[in-house]
Amino acid sequence: xxxxxxxxxxxxxxxxxxxxxxxxxxxxxxxxxxxxxxxxxxxxxxxxxxxxxxxxxxxxxxxxxxxxxxxxxxxxxxxxxxxxxxxxxxxxxxxxxxxxxxxxxxxxxxxxxxxxxxxxxxxxxxxxxxxxxxxxxxxxxxxxxxxxxxxxxxxxxxxxxxxxxxxxxxxxxxxxxxxxxxxxxxxxxxxxxxxxxxxxxxxxxxxxxxxxxxxxxxxxxxxxxxxxxxxxxxxxxxxxxxxxxxxxxxxxxxxxxxxxxxxxxxxxxxxxxxxxxxxxxxxxxxxxxxxxxxxxxxxxxxxxxxxxxxxxxxxxxxxxxxxxxxxxxxxxxxxxxxxxxxxxxxxxxxxxxxxxxxxxxxxxxxxxxxxxxxxxxxxxxxxxxxxxxxxxxxxxxxxxxxxxxxx
Ligand SMILES: [Zn+2]
Numbered sequence: 076x077x078x079x080x081x082x083x084x085x086x087x088x089x090x091x092x093x094x095x096x097x098x099x100x101x102x103x104x105x106x107x108x109x110x111x112x113x114x115x116x117x118x119x120x121x122x123x124x125x126x127x128x129x130x131x132x133x134x135x136x137x138x139x140x141x142x143x144x145x146x147x148x149x150x151x152x153x154x155x156x157x158x159x160x161x162x163x164x165x166x167x168x169x170x171x172x173x174x175x176x177x178x179x180x181x182x183x184x185x186x187x188x189x190x191x192x193x194x195x196x197x198x199x200x201x202x203x204x205x206x207x208x209x210x211x212x213x214x215x216x217x218x219x220x221x222x223x224x225x226x227x228x229x230x231x232x233x234x235x236x237x238x239x240x241x242x243x244x245x246x247x248x249x250x251x252x253x254x255x256x257x258x259x260x261x262x263x264x265x266x267x268x269x270x271x272x273x274x275x276x277x278x279x280x281x282x283x284x285x286x287x288x289x290x291x292x293x294x295x296x297x298x299x300x301x302x303x304x305x306x307x308x309x310x311x312x313x314x315x316x317x318x319x320x321x322x323x324x325x326x327x328x329x330x331x332x333x334x335x336x337x338x339x340x341x342x343x344x345x346x347x348x349x350x351x352x353x354x355x356x357x358x359x360x361x362x363x364x365x366x367x368x369x370x371x372x373x374x375x376x377x378x379x380x381x382x383x384x385x386x387x388x389x390x391x392x393x394x395x396x397x398x399x400x401x402x403x404x405x406x407x408x409x410x411x412x413x414x415x416x417x418x419x420x421x422x423x424x425x426x427x428x429x430x431x432x433x434x435x436x437x438x439x440x441x442x443x444x445x446x447x448x449x450x451x452x453x454x455x456x457x458x459x460x461x462x463x464x465x466x467x468x469x470x471x472x473x474x475x476x477x478x479x480x481x482x
Contacts, residue, residue: 089153091123093243093267096179096282098123099172105164106152113145116154117161123170126153130203131182131281136170139163175282177313181210183241183283184231184290184311188212190275191230193257196223201304209296209314214305224295224307231293238288239272251278291315363400370404374411380481383433387414387477389469395424395460402428402458409433414440414476418469423448424462427476431457440479447475 091098103119110116117138126148127133133146138161145156182205189200189212202213246254248263260266260278269279271287284290291312298307310318326337335343377384386405390398398415405413409430416425427437441452441459452461 089119089121091121092125092282096284099170099175101168103166103168105161105166108160111149111154113147113154114156115158115160116156117166118152118154119166119168122153122155123168124153124155125175125178125282129280130185130205131178132205134170134175134178136168138166138168143168176284178205179282179284180290180312181205181310181314182281183287184235184293184309185210185212186269186275186277186279186283187234187271187287187290188227188231188293188295188309190257190271190277191227191234192223194274195226195230198223198227199257209308209310209318211306211308213301214298214307216305217303218300219298219305219307224298228293228295234271234274235287235290235293238286239274241283241285241287242270242272243283244268244270294318366397366401367404370401370407373405374408377411380412382435382480383410383412383429384408385412385414385477385480387473388416389473390415390417391469392419393417395426395462398424398426399460402426406430406457412437412480414473414480416469416473416476418465421465422462423450423465423469423472424460425452425472425476426458426460427454427480428458429456435480437480440476443479444472444475448472 091101101121101123103121106118106120108115108117119138124134124136124143124146125131126146128148134143135145136143138155138157141161142158143155144158147154147156185200185203185205189203192198192200192214199215200212201215202211204211244267246266246268248260248266251260251266251268254268254276256268257275257277266278267280269275269277269281269283289312292315293311294309294315296308296310296318298305300306326340329335329340330337333340333343333347373386373388374384377386379385395417398417402413402415405411406428407430409432411430412433412435413426413428415427416423425441427441429435429437436456438454438456438459441454441461445452445461445463447467448463449466450461450463452459452463454460
């Protein structure tokens with residue numbers, strides 16, 4: 076049966092992952108099965124499943140082929156949350172090794188990267204988060220120059236490629252005081268120290284490989300300011316390769332689409348953006364010219380009213396922006412009255428505008444016609460806009476507007 080921890084006891088017996096972080100499968104007796112707020116769980120005599128803790132996410136896998144979805148240490152017991160009850164008294168446990176080894180790589184990579192920032196630049200790490208795609212550390216510095224980031228990354232990778240041993244020691248408070256630990260230990264006994272040879276001493280309860288080489292390449296991906304510190308994103312090992320592959324795919328697509336060399340991509344994109352801006356401007360200018368031309372043509376055919384020169388027209392599928400611009404061009408003529416109606420699907424919109432010499436009030440003309448289309452809108456005596464539903468035809472609505480400026 077299990078027993079309480081004794082002072083100085085180096086290893087918790089049931090924690091196989093502390094005996095050997097590489098155990099992927101094991102057999103064990105079941106101590107109990109029960110339920111708590113998180114679901115059905117099983118407690119084993121010994122286990123290789125690592126529970127959530129110390130910035131390292133829990134393992135997943137199976138117990139007698141039944142899925143283990145979560146592992147947490149609660150009240151000094153390791154609870155394996157399972158999708159259904161297990162029959163019998165023994166289990167065969169299988170870890171999702173890919174997930175665990177990934178955690179070992181990111182987690183140990185973090186030790187090394189944080190130590191590199193501290194060793195080379197005196198910058199301390201005060202938080203670590205292991206996410207699904209990348210990991211982050213929060214560095215105690217208000218800013219991070221590129222050379223500093225690259226310098227730390229280089230040292231971290233030197234430590235990786237030197238393939239230094241990573242060892243674990245269980246020590247007490249007195250011995251902890253003699254070691255250059257990165258942080259004050261949070262416990263007084265059974266302090267677990269992870270040592271990267273001649274480089275880093277760190278109190279940690281996570282799982283680590285035996286050599287730094289297994290961490291694989293450490294790559295800083297970016298950083299940003301976060302609450303007065305720098306939050307730095309990085310990846311280690313297989314993740315670095317996966318991210319590299321994803322970036323490579325994006326780059327290759329861009330190279331193909333832009334028919335450019337990889338190193339010329341930024342220049343090529345800049346050229347395209349500049350030329351697009353120029354084209355947009357040219358298109359706007361041409362459109363304005365076209366509107367001026369259209370305005371002149373409409374003015375030539377304008378009906379002569381006592382109140383002014385009436386330009387009244389119905390358009391289909393024309394934007395309000397376009398109508399507004401056309402009305403501006405039309406009312407350059409101080410005697411012009413422009414009543415422009417556009418129908419788009421079930422909606423009717425309109426612009427009513429007049430030149431400076433016209434005395435009719437466009438806002439009033441619009442407001443008297445809007446009820447016909449259950450519409451809303453407004454403006455000032457010289458220019459008003461509105462819109463509503465096509466419950467009458469656009470032509471009928473226009474007639475109403477014309478009546479408003481004819482009286
Ligand atoms: Zn660790």
